[in-house]
Amino acid sequence: xxxxxxxxxxxxxxxxxxxxxxxxxxxxxxxxxxxxxxxxxxxxxxxxxxxxxxxxxxxxxxxxxxxxxxxxxxxxxxxxxxxxxxxxxxxxxxxxxxxxxxxxxxxxxxxxxxxxxxxxxxxxxxxxxxxxxxxxxxxxxxxxxxxxxxxxxxxxxxxxxxxxxxxxxxxxxxxxxxxxxxxxxxxxxxxxxxxxxxxxxxxxxxxxxxxxxxxxxxxxxxxxxxxxxxxxxxxxxxxxxxxxxxxxxxxxxxxxxxxxxxxxxxxxxxxxxxx
Amino acid sequence: xxxxxxxxxxxxxxxxxxxxxxxxxxxxxxxxxxxxxxxxxxxxxxxxxxxxxxxxxxxxxxxxxxxxxxxxxxxxxxxxxxxxxxxxxxxxxxxxxxxxxxxxxxxxxxxxxxxxxxxxxxxxxxxxxxxxxxxxxxxxxxxxxxxxxxxxxxxxxxxxxxxxxxxxxxxxxxxxxxxxxxxxxxxxxxxxxxxxxxxxxxxxxxxxxxxxxxxxxxxxxxxxxxxxxxxxxxxxxxxxxxxxxxxxxxxxxxxxxxxxxxxxxxxxxxxxxxx
Numbered sequence: 305x306x307x308x309x310x311x312x313x314x315x316x317x318x319x320x321x322x323x324x325x326x327x328x329x330x331x332x333x334x335x336x337x338x339x340x341x342x343x344x345x346x347x348x349x350x351x352x353x354x355x356x357x358x359x360x361x362x363x364x365x366x367x368x369x370x371x372x373x374x375x376x377x378x379x380x381x382x383x384x385x386x387x388x389x390x391x392x393x394x395x396x397x398x399x400x401x402x403x404x405x406x407x408x409x410x411x412x413x414x415x416x417x418x419x420x421x422x423x424x425x426x427x428x429x430x431x432x433x434x435x436x437x438x439x440x441x442x443x444x445x446x447x448x449x450x451x452x453x454x455x456x457x458x459x460x461x462x463x464x465x466x467x468x469x470x471x472x473x474x475x476x477x478x479x480x481x482x483x484x485x486x487x488x489x490x491x492x493x494x495x496x497x498x499x500x501x502x503x504x505x506x507x508x509x510x511x512x513x514x515x516x517x518x519x520x521x522x523x524x525x526x527x528x529x530x531x532x533x534x535x536x537x538x539x540x541x542x543x544x545x546x547x548x549x550x551x552x553x554x555x556x557x558x559x560x561x562x563x564x565x566x567x568x569x570x571x572x573x574x575x576x577x578x579x
Numbered sequence: 580x581x582x583x584x585x586x587x588x589x590x591x592x593x594x595x596x597x598x599x600x601x602x603x604x605x606x607x608x609x610x611x612x613x614x615x616x617x618x619x620x621x622x623x624x625x626x627x628x629x630x631x632x633x634x635x636x637x638x639x640x641x642x643x644x645x646x647x648x649x650x651x652x653x654x655x656x657x658x659x660x661x662x663x664x665x666x667x668x669x670x671x672x673x674x675x676x677x678x679x680x681x682x683x684x685x686x687x688x689x690x691x692x693x694x695x696x697x698x699x700x701x702x703x704x705x706x707x708x709x710x711x712x713x714x715x716x717x718x719x720x721x722x723x724x725x726x727x728x729x730x731x732x733x734x735x736x737x738x739x740x741x742x743x744x745x746x747x748x749x750x751x752x753x754x755x756x757x758x759x760x761x762x763x764x765x766x767x768x769x770x771x772x773x774x775x776x777x778x779x780x781x782x783x784x785x786x787x788x789x790x791x792x793x794x795x796x797x798x799x800x801x802x803x804x805x806x807x808x809x810x811x812x813x814x815x816x817x818x819x820x821x822x823x824x825x826x827x828x829x830x831x832x833x834x835x836x837x838x839x840x841x842x843x844x845x846x847x848x849x850x851x852x853x854x
Contacts, residue, residue: 336843343847368845384847460735464764468809469816477821485816489739502842503833505824515824517833518840525822525833532819534743540811541744541760546752547800549780549790558778558792558800565793567777568611570643572618572659 305496306457308337308352309466309483310423312435312447316476316507317425320483321352322457322491324498338502339364340516341383341426348511349383349392349426350504354457355419355440356411362403363396363420370399389426389434390446396424397442404440421456425506433508461493462486480505484519484529501526580771581732583612583627584741584758585698587710587722591751591782592700595758596627597732597766599773613777614639615791616658616701623786624658624667624701625779629732630694630715631686637678638671638695645674664701664709665721671699672717679715696731700781708783736768737761751780759794759804776801 308321321337335357341349351367353360371380372395379385386392400420408418418440425435425447435447437454447454452472455463462485469482480503490497505515519526547558583596596612610632616624626642628635646655647670654660661667675695683693693715700710700722712729713719722729727747730738737760744757755778765772780790794801822833 336840338843340842340844342844346847460768461739463768464736464739465812467767468812475821477824480822481819482816484822492742493735493738500840504842516842518842519833523833523835524831528831529819533815536815536819537740537743537812540808540815541757544756544804544807544811546750547755547759549752556799556803558794558798560798565611565775567615567779567791567793568613569615569617572621 306354307490307497308456310425310435311453311479314472318479319350319504321502322497325357326496347428352423354421359420363399367399370395372398393436393444396438401442423454458494462490476505485533488530581629582765582772583731585700585710586728586754589747593754594625594779596777597772600632601771622703627698629696634695638674642674645670647673668711668719671713676717698729733769737765755780760808763805
């Protein structure tokens with residue numbers, strides 16, 4: 305499994321990926337899932353990948369040379385000459401389909417699903433930042449203001465904290481912190497997600513980033529997040545009133561006079577049936 | 580889908596279930612998933628169910644009359660005469676198998692999976708409280724001191740908060756509060772989990788419970804949990820330091836001198852390959 309996360313904010317973008325791959329519990333490896341495609345001053349693009357590792361690596365490699373016949377001009381379209389991130393996502397979609405054409409049948413015969421999922425975010429000079437999630441069929445969706453983050457792989461454990469805290473107006477470093485909390489919950493729940501992490505923070509308009517770090521178990525900031533979040537969560541939880549069953553003076557009774565339904569009970573006589 | 584949760588603590592047990600069933604987005608219903616089997620002063624048992632509704636309802640009904648030939652005595656074993664919760668779980672397993680025998684083939688032909696999952700917890704006079712998770716094959720596992728809660732259905736969204744806060748020594752009402760937080764996160768993330776909820780708190784040794792409530796959207800306590808948890812979580816999050824990229828005086832730098840790995844970068848020239 306894998307957990308990768310991309311967040312597109314007004315101020316920039318945050319990318320975070322784990323690095324565990326496995327083929328069964330007894331065959332675990334470390335392969336990083338973030339790659340940067342960069343033309344300094346012109347374009348800065350980041351891709352995160354989930355799914356079968358051979359497929360991801362092929363896509364990552366071929367994406368650099370993939371070209372697409374395009375109605376817009378004479379030149380074939382590549383990620384290096386595209387004038388929009390939308391077109392870059394189309395090239396990535398074509399790359400996914402091309403790997404499926406080459407390997408899909410043989411994988412299927414071997415009982416291996418062709419299941420890549422990719423997050424691609426970036427900025428080309430003259431265009432706004434954009435972020436896409438590309439599926440195994442090469443189709444894709446884009447992050448929007450309403451849903452400004454995209455996840456691939458083991459997405460569920462880390463989703464509640466994102467839903468509660470992430471919005472387009474959140475500052476970049478705050479979003480990076482939130483991404484790490486989301487990853488921390490996932491690391492604890494799923495053994496197939498593992499350290500080290502790759503974290504990249506991109507500031508709108510820069511067309512480059514030097515806020516990139518590989519986070520392992522010794523990283524002081526990630527250690528602090530891990531310890532503090534758990535402890536503080538417990539403190540907050542403890543300050544929230546417990547349910548009070550007997551009414552009295554509690555401001556928020558759990559039992560109210562007009563409960564909509566009675567509990568379903570079956571009392572002792574084994575020959576009688578539930579109505 | 581469904582989300583049901585059972586917690587076995589030193590002080591007692593907590594059970595919580597949602598009530599949404601669906602056959603596609605356009606066919607949504609309310610069916611409650613908690614049932615109490617009770618012989619006052621002798622035994623108190625609670626069952627939560629997930630999976631195909633027709634299967635769950637059949638299991639619930641037949642469990643009352645299911646009997647099992649047993650090596651222990653002349654009388655066939657039932658949930659009403661069993662002397663241990665382990666034997667009750669065996670009767671439930673036999674009930675699951677019996678419904679599979681009756682309906683499994685026809686369901687399979689109709690493309691419907693036989694997929695019940697059941698949490699069964701309770702206490703029989705003279706025995707400690709016990710809680711089991713019964714699978715579709717009728718086999719089962721028991722909650723222990725190390726893993727004192729069991730979930731069925733949509734378990735992932737609500738798991739991190741349980742892992743951080745639940746232990747056998749937690750008081751009953753605190754565990755009930757935690758269960759509601761776990762459910763709240765799940766309700767927000769998965770439309771196929773829905774109100775009203777059934778919450779039951781059982782105190783060790785009582786062989787009965789009057790702490791049972793059906794919680795709908797107007798419940799003052801659940802409203803408080805929903806609002807307070809989200810707000811306080813944000814406050815805690817805000818007090819945790821953001822990552823500081825430039826080192827300086829920050830106690831927990833995110834960037835360290837000896838980063839284990841460099842980022843994977845591919846810079847511009849499209850004819851060159853990644854090494």
